[in-house]
Amino acid sequence: MRTIFEAELTQLGEDLVAMSRLVEAAMADAGTALLTGDVALAEQVIAADRAVDALEQDLDERCIALLAQQQPVATDLRTVVTALRMSASLERMGDLARHIATVARLRYPTPAAAQPLGETFAAMHDAANRVAQRTTRMLSTHDLDVAEKLERDDDLLDGLLEEVFATVLAPSWEGSAQETVDATLLSRYFERFGDHGVSVARRMVYLVTGETAVPA
Template sequence: MREAFHEQLDGVFDDLAGICRSVETAVRLATQALLSGDAAIAEQVISADADIDKAKEKIEDTCFQLLSLQQPVAGDLRVVVSALRMVTELERMGDLSVHVAKIARLRVPDIAVPEEVRPTLARMGEVAEDMVCRVEQIITTKDVEAAIELGRADEIMDGLRRQSFAELFADEWAHGVEAAVDIALLGRYYERIADHAVSVANRVVYVVTGDFPVDV
């Protein structure tokens, strides 16, 4: 009985890593659509989100089965509930990628991001994608050190967001209010993807050690 439980639980974590890979693709393609103004790629991100939702439902069903049939207590119980929370956050990261793709699509055939802020937004996209990729590794390897390290990447994202505001609010800004609003919202979406990545990584720390990292 306990062995079956842990096998099923390993399956849940494999599925969580799988969703993470889908989110990584969503972040990468959404950024690509954004910086190139490519409507087809934006559509691809938007339509692929249904698969992430389906994968989420599958994990939720398995977790409910585990809770219901195996009635785990103590540590095992907390691991299953953590998995339920992780999948909610990963699905939300997919939604945020869709928000990025929708801003890209809205401005086609133009590119939503004016040329001089494109490097900052490109870096945001890269950092977000890298963080999601590292979360996938952290889920797979249960590497606590790597999970704690991820908090530092989040600081880079915060710095990029401040930089984007500095660019928007500079006297030289010549792209009007609409582009500025797009960039402020895009910055918010990338920042939230990064926040959720850190949160998922912290849940892995909790699953392994029974404690959340300090200051979380």
């Protein structure tokens, strides 16, 4: 019984890694679609989000089946409950990548992240990519040092969000209302993506060390 349960826990962990890899690809492509105005890539991200949603549903059902059949306690129980919560965060990260791709598609052929914000959004994309890569890495290696770096990328995203607002609200801003709306939404999507990455990381730290940080 115990061996089957351990195999099932390992499988849960692998599925979280698989979800995280999909999210990583979604963010990489969504940002590229946004920055280069690649509408085909944007549509690909939008279509691919269904796979993340399906993985979440499947993973959740298996968590509930595990709780029912194996009746785990202590750390095993926390592992299963944490997997449920991580899958919800990863699903939401997939949604946010899809939202970014949707803005890219709607604005085509005009690039949605144009000057003077192009560089800021490129930096947000880089930071979000690192958040996604580190989330996958934490999930696959349980290396807690990654959590600290991930928090720094999230801080960077918060700072870049402020930079977007400062640009948009400066007297020199000549963007249209559409550009202002896009900049507001896009920067928020990137920033929320970072928040969810931090949430996954903190749950992993808690699972491994039993020490809880302030929730993200």
